[in-house]
Amino acid sequence: MMKQIIEDMIKTHQQLLDRFEESGIDAVVGAAEMLTESLKKSGCVYLCGNGGSAADCQHIAGEFVGRFRREGRALPAVALSTDTSVLTCIGNDYNFVDIFARQVDALVKGNDVLWAFSTSGFSNNVIAAAKSAKQKGAKIIAFTGKLNSELEKMADTCLCIDSPQTSSAQEIHQLAYHIICNLVEQQFVEVK
Numbered sequence: 781m782m783k784q785i786i787e788d789m790i791k792t793h794q795q796l797l798d799r800f801e802e803s804g805i806d807a808v809v810g811a812a813e814m815l816t817e818s819l820k821k822s823g824c825v826y827l828c829g830n831g832g833s834a835a836d837c838q839h840i841a842g843e844f845v846g847r848f849r850r851e852g853r854a855l856p857a858v859a860l861s862t863d864t865s866v867l868t869c870i871g872n873d874y875n876f877v878d879i880f881a882r883q884v885d886a887l888v889k890g891n892d893v894l895w896a897f898s899t900s901g902f903s904n905n906v907i908a909a910a911k912s913a914k915q916k917g918a919k920i921i922a923f924t925g926k927l928n929s930e931l932e933k934m935a936d937t938c939l940c941i942d943s944p945q946t947s948s949a950q951e952i953h954q955l956a957y958h959i960i961c962n963l964v965e966q967q968f969v970e971v972k
Contacts, residue, residue, distance in 0.1 A: 789948075796941055796952050808956050810937035811895075811921045812963035818893045818919065819964070824856040826888055826918075828880040828909050829897030832950055833923075834861035836897055840957050848961040852968040858887070860909070880909035890917035897953070898922070899946045901929020910934045923956070925949030 815825060825844060827837035837859040844857035860883045861867070870882045888894060894913035898906040901924040910920050910931060922935035925943050932938040939956055941949040 792945065792948050793951055796943055796948055800941060800952050800956065804939050804941070804956065807937050807939040808959055811939065812960045814919050814921060814937060815893055815960065815964050816967045818891055819855055819968070821891045823889070823891040823893060824858065825893050825895055826858050826860055826884065827895045828860040828906055830903055830905065833897035833899065834859070836950065836953060836957065837861055840895070840961065843961040848965045850965055850969045852965060855964070855968060877904045877908050880905050881912040884909045884912040884916070888913050888916050888918050892918045893921060894918050895921045896931060898929070898931050899925030899949050901926045901931045907931060907934070923953045
């Protein structure tokens with residue numbers, strides 16, 4: 781029984797990986813180019829998502845501010861899910877839907893990028909952040925798990941890993957964002 785469950789999960793992963801290879805590469809290239817352009821113009825990457833996606837946002841911010849594989853300059857990136865005082869203040873004084881949008885209003889500028897994660901593509905607080913970022917002229921990268929979502933329609937580029945299982949979409953998202961981190965980092969490696 782356990783062996784069958786394992787085999788089924790691996791098979792699903794392989795099928796999604798095949799679909800990513802067939803239709804997701806352009807989105808990854810677009811995201812890497814957008815991020816590189818913003819960072820070269822002194823922009824910042826802001827990331828938002830809920831639950832596991834919030835953890836992915838923190839992971840990506842660490843790869844940019846620290847390093848992914850090579851030595852280079854620290855790249856500005858902020859996960860909007862990390863400041864508990866700000867999150868609880870906004871959630872209490874306003875509404876949970878506003879926890880990211882209010883931070884976008886305070887921090888994001890026109891040459892920045894908002895990288896928004898929502899496997900459903902309809903997370904209200906992520907949608908609100910994307911709306912605020914658009915109003916400020918920032919670019920939006922979306923990582924979703926359902927086709928034709930509201931977030932996908934708002935994004936300048938979107939990687940949609942269409943899957944009934946959130947965890948399966950997130951597995952491919954992680955591969956994609958590691959590829960993006962690698963591509964962006966290559967543009968900022970110190971030549972010695």
